[in-house]
Amino acid sequence: MSKIALVYGSSTGNTEKIARQIQNFLADHEVDLYNVQECGVDFYSDYDNIIFGVSTWGEGDLQDDWDSYEKKFAQIDLSGKTVALFGLGDQEEYSDNYLDAMGSVYDIVIKNGASVIGAWENTGYDFDESTALRDGVFVGLALDEDNQSKLTDARVTQWLGEILPSFK
Ligand SMILES: Cc1cc2nc3c(=O)[nH]c(=O)nc-3n(C[C@H](O)[C@H](O)[C@H](O)COP(=O)(O)O)c2cc1C
Incomplete structure (x- = not known):
């Protein structure tokens, strides 16, 4: 498997x-970690496999690093890339907008030509609405450090096991 770019804003x-x-967790693989703001247009040519991490702020908004990156991101060609997403949010306080930013990043990634892997079942969560839900499943791994931090390790481990075979 070729190396993985792990790109987050926080x-x-x-x-x-x-x-x-x-x-x-992926210590056996080459995984390079970046804040999203470090990733210029040329950055992506080095990677076939990318994991994006985003939290939701405001009421359904992109986290600040992502927000200021969005215009550049919208112009990046991701065709041929395999992408997985994980999102953090607070399903209790922001029940109408849980993980919406993951939905926004998903829309851009799809528009820019990537194949997205790593959809995640919507069971064990309690919220009203999320744009990260498509056809009843999350577009990526759904995490909630505010209310369900004890479940995070198991969720991350299961999800990585599901996505790794799909990376090139
Ligand atoms: C002011 C504020 C607004 C937030 N808005 C949302 C929201 O709309 N939807 C959501 O799912 N989580 C929301 N959250 C929860 C954060 O996404 C959550 O705490 C997350 O773990 C923060 O991750 P970060 O530290 O990497 O940015 C909000 C938190 C705060 C403090």
């Missing part, structure tokens, strides 16, 4: 913590 450190955890 305001209070939760998404960064999970990104580092994923890098540790």
Whole structure:
């Protein structure tokens, strides 16, 4: 398997913590960790496999690093890339917008030509609405460090086991 770019944005450190955890879990593979703002247009040519991590802020908005990156991101050709997404949010406080930013990143990634892997079942969560849900499943791994941090390790481990075989 070729190397993986693990690209995140994070305001209070939760998404960064999970990104580092994923890098540790994948210690047998070459996984390069970046804040999304470090990733220029040319960056992506080095990677066939990419994992994006995003948290949701405001009411359904992109986290700040992602927000200021969005215009550039919208112009990046991702055709031929295999992409997996993970999102962090708070399903209790923001029940109408749980993980919406993961839905927004998904839309851009699809528009820019990537194949997205790593859809995740919507069981064990309690919220009203999310744009990260498509046809009843999340477009990527759904995490909630505010309310369900005890479930995170098991979720991450299961999800990585599901996505790894699809990376090139
Ligand atoms: C002011 C504020 C607004 C938030 N808005 C949302 C939201 O709309 N949807 C959601 O799912 N989570 C929301 N959250 C929860 C964060 O996404 C969550 O705490 C996440 O773990 C933060 O990750 P980060 O530290 O990597 O940015 C919000 C949190 C705060 C403090």
